[in-house]
Amino acid sequence: SLDPDRTNLAAALATGLATGLATGSNTNDSPLIGIVLLSDGRHTESDDPLEAAKRLAGQSIPVYSVPIGSDRLPRDLAIATLDAPRTVFGNDTLRLTATIRTGGFRNRPVAVSMFPVDTPGKTLVQTIIPTGDSHEVTFEWTASQLGRQRLVVRVEPHPDEIRDDNNQKELLVNVVDDVARVLLIDGEARWEFRFIDNALTRDERVEVEQIVFDQPFLRIRNQPFFGSQLEVPDGANPLERSVLADADLVIVGDASPDSLDQRAWSLLESFVSDAGGTLVLVAGKRDLPTTHRFDAFKNLMPVDQLVTLEFQNDEGRRTPTQRGFGIALSPEGEREPMLQFHLDPIENRRIWDRLPGHTWGLVGRPRPGSTVLARPSFRSRPTRIPDSRQQALFVHHYHGLGQVLWLGLDSTWRWRHRRGDTYHHRFWGQVARWAAHNKAVSGNASVRLGVETADVTAGESIAIHARWRRDVLKQIATLTAVAEFYKNDTVQNPNSPPTAVVPLSAVDGRPLLWQGHSSGLPEGDYQVRLKVSDNTIDTSGVNADVFVHPPTSGELNNLAADHNRLEELATTTGGQLVPLDKLDTIAGLLQGTTQTRQQTANFPIWNHWLVLVGFLGLMTAEWVLRKIHGLP
Numbered sequence: 001s002l003d004p005d006r007t008n009l010a011a012a013l014a015t016g017l018a019t020g021l022a023t024g025s026n027t028n029d030s031p032l033i034g035i036v037l038l039s040d041g042r043h044t045e046s047d048d049p050l051e052a053a054k055r056l057a058g059q060s061i062p063v064y065s066v067p068i069g070s071d072r073l074p075r076d077l078a079i080a081t082l083d084a085p086r087t088v089f090g091n092d093t094l095r096l097t098a099t100i101r102t103g104g105f106r107n108r109p110v111a112v113s114m115f116p117v118d119t120p121g122k123t124l125v126q127t128i129i130p131t132g133d134s135h136e137v138t139f140e141w142t143a144s145q146l147g148r149q150r151l152v153v154r155v156e157p158h159p160d161e162i163r164d165d166n167n168q169k170e171l172l173v174n175v176v177d178d179v180a181r182v183l184l185i186d187g188e189a190r191w192e193f194r195f196i197d198n199a200l201t202r203d204e205r206v207e208v209e210q211i212v213f214d215q216p217f218l219r220i221r222n223q224p225f226f227g228s229q230l231e232v233p234d235g236a237n238p239l240e241r242s243v244l245a246d247a248d249l250v251i252v253g254d255a256s257p258d259s260l261d262q263r264a265w266s267l268l269e270s271f272v273s274d275a276g277g278t279l280v281l282v283a284g285k286r287d288l289p290t291t292h293r294f295d296a297f298k299n300l301m302p303v304d305q306l307v308t309l310e311f312q313n314d315e316g317r318r319t320p321t322q323r324g325f326g327i328a329l330s331p332e333g334e335r336e337p338m339l340q341f342h343l344d345p346i347e348n349r350r351i352w353d354r355l356p357g358h359t360w361g362l363v364g365r366p367r368p369g370s371t372v373l374a375r376p377s378f379r380s381r382p383t384r385i386p387d388s389r390q391q392a393l394f395v396h397h398y399h400g401l402g403q404v405l406w407l408g409l410d411s412t413w414r415w416r417h418r419r420g421d422t423y424h425h426r427f428w429g430q431v432a433r434w435a436a437h438n439k440a441v442s443g444n445a446s447v448r449l450g451v452e453t454a455d456v457t458a459g460e461s462i463a464i465h466a467r468w469r470r471d472v473l474k475q476i477a478t479l480t481a482v483a484e485f486y487k488n489d490t491v492q493n494p495n496s497p498p499t500a501v502v503p504l505s506a507v508d509g510r511p512l513l514w515q516g517h518s519s520g521l522p523e524g525d526y527q528v529r530l531k532v533s534d535n536t537i538d539t540s541g542v543n544a545d546v547f548v549h550p551p552t553s554g555e556l557n558n559l560a561a562d563h564n565r566l567e568e569l570a571t572t573t574g575g576q577l578v579p580l581d582k583l584d585t586i587a588g589l590l591q592g593t594t595q596t597r598q599q600t601a602n603f604p605i606w607n608h609w610l611v612l613v614g615f616l617g618l619m620t621a622e623w624v625l626r627k628i629h630g631l632p
Contacts, residue, residue: 010047012049013037013052013063016056016061020061021059033061041563043346063573064590066578067563067566076161077105077167079100082153087176089178089180089433095138098139099134102130102132102134103133105130106131107131109127114139116150147175148172149173151170170549179205180249181436183251184197184210187253187255196282196428199429205432212227232263239267244277250268252281254283254284255284256287272399273402275402278404289362301367303408304365307385309385326352333373339394356414365392366395369397370395370396372393372394393407393408398510400467444541447468447539449542449543450465454545454546459519467514479534481530481531481533483502484529484531485521485528486498498529499522528546
């Protein structure tokens with residue numbers, strides 16, 4: 001069915017592929033010899049239609065694209081995309097970049113403004129004079145107020161434009177208190193350690209403490225430059241008296257089991273499970289994770305059955321963007337703010353596709369309850385791992401009140417090639433803010449409540465998760481829990497019923513992690529509250545916030561036809577672009593190939609009438625011949 005608010009070219013081509021495969025497997029049907037695609041070429045969804053086109057090419061099914069509409073922009077002003085970090089610290093200077101569609105307004109002044117919804121008086125205004133069909137505007141805004149901030153970017157409507165319902169977009173930014181405190185641990189000061197340390201140290205809103213177990217010490221100073229051991233205090237409550245007490249994030253690199261023993265891993269597990277901290281495990285060639293056999297370490301690992309990916313010889317010496325393997329985000333990874341280099345999903349995917357490749361990594365199978373955020377991309381080369389279930393490269397899971405992230409490579413520093421700090425520093429800065437935000441998620445001594453995405457569009461699914469402490473495991477064995485959604489303008493009314501109630505249940509294999517999903521919420525600002533059947537479990541103050549945007553039409557972002565995309569889809573499959581005035585040539589292009597089919601069947605020859613006629617003919621001929629020659 002037609003949907004006037006969106007266009008999904010990938011789904012249309014996938015339907016064509018399914019039809020082609022179905023007819024190809026049925027000998028009684030005519031084969032699919034091509035697909036005619038009539039479209040303006042605008043794709044509004046997150047999946048990439050080029051991938052579907054490549055699969056069609058593999059089945060020798062060409063696409064003939066017929067562009068509908070002009071590729072010239074009509075006179076219209078629109079907000080195309082907004083790009084900014086989703087989590088910042090208080091008093092951070094947030095840089096927000098807006099891409100403005102300015103068709104028909106070249107060399108004409110256009111006013112663009114940005115303001116917080118709660119304080120519209122603090123409006124920032126810029127006047128631009130576009131020289132093309134799009135223009136980027138960057139605003140710098142000081143996040144002086146903590147909590148969720150709704151920012152609005154608006155292009156002032158012009159009487160000459162054909163519509164003004166696409167002149168405004170909103171962005172939800174979470175402003176958290178204080179700074180991110182990071183503990184960086186590694187076996188030695190390898191390249192990955194140095195570049196991560198440099199990225200975080202240069203971030204004004206991050207405090208970094210380093211521990212390097214094996215480092216040169218010439219005794220010129222009283223002590224090594226970095227800390228050289230992780231102290232595990234004796235006695236009760238060792239976490240509160242350790243260096244982990246105030247940390248939001250711990251990054252562990254290639255340390256040996258002699259340096260990080262069972263007591264150290266037990267301390268790290270308590271930091272994650274009981275204190276709500278974030279642990280990032282960065283793979284190493286020597287020790288992590290292969291030589292660690294401790295129970296606490298196994299509990300923290302979100303992936304197992306690891307195999308090595310290693311590219312040597314020519315495959316490891318190609319140009320940076322072609323060597324080794326790249327990184328392909330999963331659908332869950334594309335929604336994860338810390339992995340967003342751009343807020344537009346398609347542009348973000350293209351950035352990840354263009355990042356330099358890696359020549360070594362560890363991939364495996366996610367454990368129950370874990371989420372795969374990224375897999376290796378072999379960039380049109382044969383896969384090294386045939387089993388798709390064993391290709392988890394970036395994996396996340398919740399453990400108690402905290403979370404663990406596995407990075408199956410040791411070379412994020414390669415992302416700096418010809419890009420400098422752009423992506424490498426942004427990634428690690430976003431990881432630090434992501435960790436600080438996780439520790440600030442609403443909760444108490446028993447449970448924490450959070451949502452996967454606090455900023456959604458009406459109709460999208462909202463994932464809610466509750467994370468319990470280990471000491472309440474027995475209490476929750478027979479527990480029932482729900483998440484209740486209340487409109488923020490009704491939360492003060494105790495008699496107000498919830499807008500929606502979502503049951504929560506334990507994730508398979510993860511009894512301390514409960515999840516549920518809600519969809520179909522109308523637009524508005526909501527508070528999510530946790531309600532349980534056991535009154536002895538305190539859930540007061542355990543809540544989360546969700547903002548549901550009104551539904552928007554991606555069709556309004558750009559009203560010009562995209563002939564280049566249509567041509568790319570056609571040529572990828574072996575087809576071609578057919579202008580509308582040459583539509584009569586389509587029939588000639590769709591000349592099917594001649595196919596020869598051979599059919600074999602067995603039947604008794606004496607049951608066929610031709611055999612009977614032939615037999616009688618032979619008998620008659622024999623009788624005539626015998627009479628001619630005077631034979632009896």
